Amino acid sequence: MKVLHIPTGGLFSDGILSCITDYMAAMDKTDLDVRVLATNKAEDVAVQKVKRSGCKVVSIPYRKTNIVKYFFSLCRYLVREKIDIVHVHGSSAIMSVELVAAMLAGCKVRIAHSHNTTCEHQEVDKLLRPIFNRAYTKAFACGSEAGKWMFGNREFVIIPNGRDIKKYEYNAQNRINYRNKLKIPKSALVVGHVGRFNVQKNHEYLLQVFEELYKKDRNTYLVLVGTGEKIDEIKDLVKKSTIRDNVIFTGVIDNVADYLSAFDVMLLPSLYEGLPMVVIEWQIAGLPCIVSDTVTKECAITPLVKFKSIKESPESWARNIIDISLQDREKSKDVLFSSIRKAGYDIEFGAERLRNIYFGLTKTV
Template identity: 25%
Template sequence: MEKIKVLIVISNMEFGGAQRQIVELVNNVDRNKFELHVCSLSNYAPLAEQFKQGTSLHIIHKKSKFDFSVVCKLTKLIRKQRFDVIHSYLFDAEIASRLAAKLSNTGVTVIGSERNANYTLKPIQKKAYFLTKNLVSNIIANSQSGADYNASQTQQPKNKYHVVYNGVDTTRFNISDKKHIRENLGIDINTKLIGMFASFKLQKNHPFLIAALEQLKQQGNHFKLLLVGDMLHGGLHGSDDYTERVKNEIANSSFAEDVIFLGNKDNIEDIYPACDFTVLPSLFEGTPNVVLESMACGIPCIATNVSDNNRIIEHGHSGYIVELDDIKALTAYMHQLLNDPVQLQIFSQNARDVMINKFSSVKLAENMCNIYKNAMCR
């Protein structure tokens, strides 16, 4: 039986959630049945270094916002390689893939993606999605809320959508010795450490956490905040201004001396276990990788009640869910976990168990490949 040949197209392979899920997918697909290629529309592709050996990487560098040559080059690649399936991630790659597949005249199956929910599409994006809506056969969302929202925004029929939750490598992200990891980071074992793993962009809503930590400090709690992540490459989407704003807020806070900035890290599996718990205060999400990774390491997470977060974190069992901008509740949950080591330990084990049973990378790859096969049969 011939292998199914799949091309995954994405706007870039930098340190982002969609990009990390491509790594998990590529590295867990059955190579006896599938031949995977990845195409980045940017030559900045640091996460591509994590691909399993034998994964073909193609770079078609987008030189400007409306660089139509990307479509032409992608069309040429499709014709040369004769792919069976194209699966695209993020707006630029979505539209380029749809147009290139049509122009290639090869009959390749086109699958789109939805990675978030409750965001705002620009008018030109809405128009591009609408004009190309018939050029995509299926759309894979990483949350049910994302699928519903995308359908409402792009006027796609709901029967085109499939939900495949993100997956986490539960071998790589595992319970580790906290003392050893903290020694490597220069953090005392007795320090109460709160982690936030997120790029510096508006969606991640750092100011919400900062406001709650201000109240936590006023209550007499002692802690350090570990921030892992940085602004997007080149300050994309205003992340440079946002980063400056967040750092100014921290500098003017009462806990400014207790914040550790680590920036982007490849070895985040060696950083999560240093934390007592993590917080993700996002305005919107799909299935956030950092929640899965944190929980797989046995580190409970407090996350906002957006997208399908409440389907991943069982409130009061493996972590906490907090409503957007409910500073009082977030402060209370953090206070509870800082001061109740027994509950923290129970949450830790429950979080790890959920990831092993429901959200592994192997399960992600199996679900994706089933959709690829079924889409080709239509």
């Protein structure tokens, strides 16, 4: 069976790609030929991530520059390769581009997978909804809110953003190693953030929160993991600020899980999210998280998550960081892991379930 995953935003080292590669790495791929489509000039880190998961990378890089050329190139590829399942990942009815291409190419199983609770291009989304609703054959969502946003009252299957628990668990030696690597003192309070530098992630507000925290405690550091279209703008803001010596940009890294042990608190002041996988990862690592209340409450699978409005002052967020009572992460592992497994986020179980769904869908068409 041939499966093609299409992350419509492009092949970046982001949450959607982590979802794809984590599931594929954990899945028994006997009788499966899995490919991931790059609709952009893919980051090397992202390409390597796909290959390590046992999948191939396919490139049709015209989606944002020439969507008509992209559409017909995709159609030809699907026909030539006789793809059995097209699994499209996105947050709006713009997924119709890939789903209609798959329909015209004769692909019987067309999965639309919702990863968010809203989108940037709402007018286009509304215009394409009638086409979208006819183009997919199976609906997936990362959570109930993302499913309701994308599919309304129609049936959808929740595919939790599972993770390899052992990969993300707290490691005392990693804490020492990565603090040394980042040149952060052992005694410092380290605030972390993992995500693309884009409008959605609200980095400007994040910097304001850290500035307020820095005023209260100079022995604090902010570590920003990732890259994106706004990274240069954010770097310029930092250079002009009083916090410039205490903000660290790691760029794209392929072992985020190892770095998490070096952090103390995580922030996610996003303008909107579906069910953010990073928050699941942070909880597995035993990290307290302060998350924007615009984010779905489904991500709080342990008591480590606190929701807070970005309409409140950055100083209020800073006070909350200071008030957090840091736990012994080594001792709290077992209780955390039990909660995470109960919520369905153990990737081993999830990958087996998804494999069964794939084979079940091809048998019914």
